[in-house]
Amino acid sequence: xxDMITEIKSAKAIPVVLTPFPVMDLWxxxxxxxxxxxxxxxxxxxxxxIVNTRRVLEKYPVHTIFLNxxxxxxxxxxxxxxxxLAQTISKTEQLWQ
Amino acid sequence: MEKKxxxxxxxxxxxxxxxxxxxxxxxxxxxxxxxxxxxTVESTSLSLGGFPITxxxxxxxxxxxxxxxxxxxxxxxxxxxxxxxIKERVGLxxxxxARTSAHGKGLRPSAPKTNPSVSNPLKPLRLKEQVRRxxxxxxxxxxxxxxxxxxxxxLLNHG
Numbered sequence: 001x002x003d004m005i006t007e008i009k010s011a012k013a014i015p016v017v018l019t020p021f022p023v024m025d026l027w028x029x030x031x032x033x034x035x036x037x038x039x040x041x042x043x044x045x046x047x048x049x050i051v052n053t054r055r056v057l058e059k060y061p062v063h064t065i066f067l068n069x070x071x072x073x074x075x076x077x078x079x080x081x082x083x084x085l086a087q088t089i090s091k092t093e094q095l096w097q
Numbered sequence: 098m099e100k101k102x103x104x105x106x107x108x109x110x111x112x113x114x115x116x117x118x119x120x121x122x123x124x125x126x127x128x129x130x131x132x133x134x135x136x137t138v139e140s141t142s143l144s145l146g147g148f149p150i151t152x153x154x155x156x157x158x159x160x161x162x163x164x165x166x167x168x169x170x171x172x173x174x175x176x177x178x179x180x181x182x183i184k185e186r187v188g189l190x191x192x193x194x195a196r197t198s199a200h201g202k203g204l205r206p207s208a209p210k211t212n213p214s215v216s217n218p219l220k221p222l223r224l225k226e227q228v229r230r231x232x233x234x235x236x237x238x239x240x241x242x243x244x245x246x247x248x249x250x251x252l253l254n255h256g
Contacts, residue, residue: 004154008168011161013105018171021111073111075121082126089104089127089167090134 001039005046014092015048016085022054024062024070049088056084102135104128105160106142107153108171113144124169141165 008015019036022029036054043050057065057077065077073081106112106124114122119142128140141163145156153170160168 001150004157004170007154007157008161011164013161013165014167016167016169018108018169021171067116072116073123075117078111078114078117078121078123079126081123082130085123085127085169086130086134089102089131089169092167093100093102093135 002042002046005042005048009046009048016088016092017043017048017050018081018085019050019052019054021073021081022057022065024066049092051081051084051088053081053084056080100166101137101139102131102167103139103141103163103165104131105163105165105168106140106144106171107157107160107168108142108144110144110146112142112169112171115144115146124171127169 005015005017017039019039020032022032033054036052039050040052057073057080060077060080065074066072067074104124104127108124112122112124113119114125119125122142124140124142128138131138141160143156143160145153
């Protein structure tokens with residue numbers, strides 16, 4: 001992950017990392033939560049913006065976020081993540097200007 | 098003069114909008130939002146289905162070669178379900194259930210309420226056997242029902 005960030009930065013681009021999407025599974029969510037925390041820590045160390053998808057989606061009822069497979073997101077969830085992603089990219093643009 | 102924004106999307110199936118299609122994906126919707134705010138926005142995305150992040154780096158050059166100003170990386174859910182051995186699963190399940198019962202909120206799935214088997218970390222291995230039987234019997238409806246159980250992600254990885 002850190003190598004990928006370095007590679008993107010060396011190409012003079014800004015990496016924007018989405019933390020793993022939550023899923024309807026206790027074990028996977030437990031690991032996902034740890035991985036999200038790791039990504040967040042790495043973002044502070046290496047200095048890149050992230051979109052914490054877990055934080056965005058956990059405010060809403062589970063049935064509005066997940067499809068029946070418990071993994072893929074609904075269009076509503078896609079739109080929530082999209083708004084946050086657009087906002088994050090816009091913020092980096094404002095910092096440049 | 099406003100800077101041109103070129104956004105490269107790099108991720109799993111959901112960056113391509115699976116199962117709805119690219120127009121519904123969070124990446125393309127975000128690009129639409131950006132186009133409302135900025136004059137010049139271009140985008141390109143690479144969607145790889147069901148890949149672990151360790152493999153992802155090999156494909157990163159395809160995005161970087163487009164000279165993007167931003168690269169959006171979306172991890173697959175595969176990463177959080179992959180390579181979890183049975184011993185780890187038992188330990189993680191105990192910790193996870195202890196945590197969720199302590200807090201009682203957050204993203205606790207509704208599945209355990211309707212399906213008590215989810216709380217049993219050994220159950221996915223039995224489910225694997227069930228899925229095999231269903232596949233042999235050609236009962237696709239039951240297989241789809243099995244995939245709705247989130248343990249299936251683990252099953253596939255051990256299959």
